[in-house]
Amino acid sequence: MSTVRIRLMRPEDLTDVTRLAEMESWNLSQEVLRALFESSPEGSFIAELQGKVIGVVMGFNLSEAEAFAGMWIVSKMHRGQRIGTRLWQKIEEYIGDRNLGIFSVSERVVPNKRLGFTVESWKVRHxxxxxxxxxxxxxxxxxxxxxxxxxxxxxxxxxxxxxxxxxxxxxxxxxxxxxxxxxxxxxxxxxxxxxxxxxxxxxxxxxxxxxxxxxxxxxxxxxxxxxxxxxxxxxxxxxxxxxxxxxxxxxxxxxxxxxxxxxxxVTRMFYHxxxxxxxxxxxxxxxxxxxxxx
Missing domain, CATH: 3.40.630.30 (Gcn5-related N-acetyltransferase (GNAT))
Incomplete structure (x- = not known):
């Protein structure tokens, strides 16, 4: 049985990451994703199964004290297998003790508090x-x-x-x-x-x-x-x-x-x-x- 591998994203993964984002109704083009990846290649991770991208997460260390994260996606058919948890662990390793920020959809605000996001900030409208x-x-x-x-x-x-x-x-x-x-x-x-x-x-x-x-x-x-x-x-x-x-x-x-x-x-949320x-x-x-x- 094949196992899911978590690894750093590579430039050649962008087409598959874009396809995954589209499947999950994330409105992000490959051009935008490339710009985001190139600004933080060391903080971009994918979940791979039999050579196919089934998950992604991106983290951005903004300074020694602040970080931001996003693009936390796992394909619907592979959820419930702790793939998202393993991706998030990579982000936590990457940011270290920094104050992590995210944008949260309304239904995730309460669950994100359980993940450690103690601060709710202002909202942004798509x-x-x-x-x-x-x-x-x-x-x-x-x-x-x-x-x-x-x-x-x-x-x-x-x-x-x-x-x-x-x-x-x-x-x-x-x-x-x-x-x-x-x-x-x-x-x-x-x-x-x-x-x-x-x-x-x-x-x-x-x-x-x-x-x-x-x-x-x-x-x-x-x-x-x-x-x-x-x-x-x-x-x-x-x-x-x-x-x-x-x-x-x-x-x-x-x-x-x-x-x-x-x-x-969406609501801005922070760890500290x-x-x-x-x-x-x-x-x-x-x-x-x-x-x-x-």
Whole structure:
């Protein structure tokens, strides 16, 4: 009888991991999964049975004190065999004593508390559809340009990202903003300071993941949002994870009732303590399924 083997994920596993994610209704393209894997190959594990990927989990050590995890999947036909437990043990070994964070669907909040996630933080909403941008008021106090540009270097972008995220994540950011299917736009004040930035990643399924999108004011966020949407084609679906309390999201949902839909809310949970973030400056995060807390 064949036994299940838990091992580190390899680049050649990404096709099978993507297929597993699709089977379990996780909306993640291979392009996004590749970016996440490349930002933490040493924290990405799969369960393999007779050469077939039947489980996966990803962990990200953000600093000496903080970590995040996601993409914890076991195929339905192989559940109840402690495969998920064995995958999770690998993540616990990888993160060590760090404060681990996750995004939890509502039905897993209580079970996750039994796993040691003692802190419930703010919620994030999964939204997708098309957005009509013609009614969005734009700010005239910032200039939006593509990154990299003459006035914006990576170090400056990293510094701004760290200001929002609270933890420096150079490795993740370098991978996330690269690639032919990725566009990063930066908003600059008239004084030459970064006042926001946003990323879109287009996948092979004609879906565009929008995030992260940060801005110092709602006006800057809206200007970046319109600029990013201008890089998409008409009718292209946008997929994003937005803090539940976002006033801009409420406006968008009201203006796009027939085309923009809410799918689910997830809760940020941590082992030991919350990791604070300025929600008023966050329109969307990179991903709530397998990424960092912003």
């Amino acid at each position: 939204v997708s559809g098309t957005i009509a941008t013609e009614k969005i008021e734009l700010s005239e106090d910032c200039i939006v340009s593509a990154f990299p540009s003459q006035g914006v270097q990576f170090d400056a972008l990293l510094q701004y990202d760290t200001k929002i995220h609270s933890i420096e994540r150079e490795r993740f950011l370098r991978v996330w903003i690269e690639g032919k299917s990725t566009i990063t736009l930066v908003a600059m004040s008239r004084a030459g300071e970064i006042v926001g930035y946003g990323v879109i990643k287009r996948d092979s399924n004609n879906t565009t993941l929008l995030g992260p999108l940060y801005g110092e004011t709602p006006a800057f966020i809206k200007t970046l949002l319109v600029s990013l949407m201008g890089k998409t084609t008409f009718g292209e679906t946008v997929d994003m994870w937005v803090p539940v309390g976002s006033e801009i999201l409420k406006e968008l949902l009201a203006e796009n009732k027939s085309t923009l839909k809410v799918h689910a809310d 303590h919350d990791v604070k973030a300025p929600q008023e400056k966050i329109f969307s995060i990179a991903s709530a399924t397998a990424a960092h807390h912003c």
